[in-house]
Amino acid sequence: MSKTNLLERRSVVSSLLKDRKDAVVVGGLGASTYDITAAGDHDRNFYLWGAMGGAVMIGLGIALAQPKLPVVVITGDGEMLMGMGSLATVGLQKPGNLTIVVLDNEVYGETGGQASHTGASTDLVGIARCCGIADAHDLATMAEIEAFAAEMHDISSGPRFASVKIDPANLERVLSNRDGAFIVNRIRGALGYQPI
Amino acid sequence: MHARADAPAENAQSWPEDIFGVLQRFDVRQVPYVPDAGHSQLIERVLGAPSMRAVPLTTEEEGVALLAGAWAGGQRGVLLMQSSGVGNCVNMLSLTQIFRFPFLTLVTMRGEWGEFNPWQVPMGSSTQGVFELSGIKVLRASSPDEVRDVMEAAAAQAYNACTPTAVLLSQRLIGTKVFVK
Numbered sequence: 001m002s003k004t005n006l007l008e009r010r011s012v013v014s015s016l017l018k019d020r021k022d023a024v025v026v027g028g029l030g031a032s033t034y035d036i037t038a039a040g041d042h043d044r045n046f047y048l049w050g051a052m053g054g055a056v057m058i059g060l061g062i063a064l065a066q067p068k069l070p071v072v073v074i075t076g077d078g079e080m081l082m083g084m085g086s087l088a089t090v091g092l093q094k095p096g097n098l099t100i101v102v103l104d105n106e107v108y109g110e111t112g113g114q115a116s117h118t119g120a121s122t123d124l125v126g127i128a129r130c131c132g133i134a135d136a137h138d139l140a141t142m143a144e145i146e147a148f149a150a151e152m153h154d155i156s157s158g159p160r161f162a163s164v165k166i167d168p169a170n171l172e173r174v175l176s177n178r179d180g181a182f183i184v185n186r187i188r189g190a191l192g193y194q195p196i
Numbered sequence: 197m198h199a200r201a202d203a204p205a206e207n208a209q210s211w212p213e214d215i216f217g218v219l220q221r222f223d224v225r226q227v228p229y230v231p232d233a234g235h236s237q238l239i240e241r242v243l244g245a246p247s248m249r250a251v252p253l254t255t256e257e258e259g260v261a262l263l264a265g266a267w268a269g270g271q272r273g274v275l276l277m278q279s280s281g282v283g284n285c286v287n288m289l290s291l292t293q294i295f296r297f298p299f300l301t302l303v304t305m306r307g308e309w310g311e312f313n314p315w316q317v318p319m320g321s322s323t324q325g326v327f328e329l330s331g332i333k334v335l336r337a338s339s340p341d342e343v344r345d346v347m348e349a350a351a352a353q354a355y356n357a358c359t360p361t362a363v364l365l366s367q368r369l370i371g372t373k374v375f376v377k
Binding site: 024026046050051052053054055057058059060061062063064065066083085086088089092093180181183184187188191192193196 | 251252254255258262266269271287290291296297298357358
């Protein structure tokens, strides 16, 4: 696949989240969680340090529980490949408020840069579309990212899926909080729910 | 030993109604499932319930992650699956300890009590052990008249005390699948 005009991952994520309003944001295991943290900690950020393949399903659970809030899952190609079935589950439920963004560097960056399937043969946008997510496409320029960042807030027109080919360079890790109970209870508090 | 009817409408039972009643009383809203014949009557009730969202899955581990998201968003859920699906969940069950969220799953058992299919036996035999190693409390119902009490206890400890809980519905309860008449 094309190796030209790759976007820089931190710029992509900070552009997506620059005007996030009331959105809840889920970050997949690995670099995408560092990117979200780099864009700014937030009490509606759902960071994952494990559960590989689960990011989209966590986003779906939030989206079904909070249909009036935009829910944005930002994950990597390796994490998405492990949870491909969840695209079929999302395609069946069709939550209008759910957006999935895959930062696709075509490698498993966290484990040494081994090639993933997306660099050679797997088309995640095609998979999403064939799973019933009609609004599925590649984003190739920062102008497209900015336009998409606005679309994410339309809670009636999802689910939507976007793949962004990014530069595979490993950037300095920006570590989020990694206490799961704190992360979940902070989101619940922001949404008006008390601890048990 | 009794045999199970594959067409539940012809042979409706009372214990799935008991389960459904408890789920409604505890305000359970999201019901992810991988279909199983033993859960078919309950799944029909969930699909017909306006307050509940049935979410068919491609694999059981999706349901664990879904319920974590549901809890973050303020809703309770329950995962319906068969014993063979429990093995598909193992890594994702970490979330029950990481998030301390109210995880409840109802598991119809295969691989016991007159099983015909040997392929069901290994996972059915290790289902309870897999849950316990994963930090999930296990309750079991083997006769129709104990289902309501077991469900009440399971839902109470899961939702009130955030104690991750699995209810095993014995093959003796759901009936042994008949392959050869």
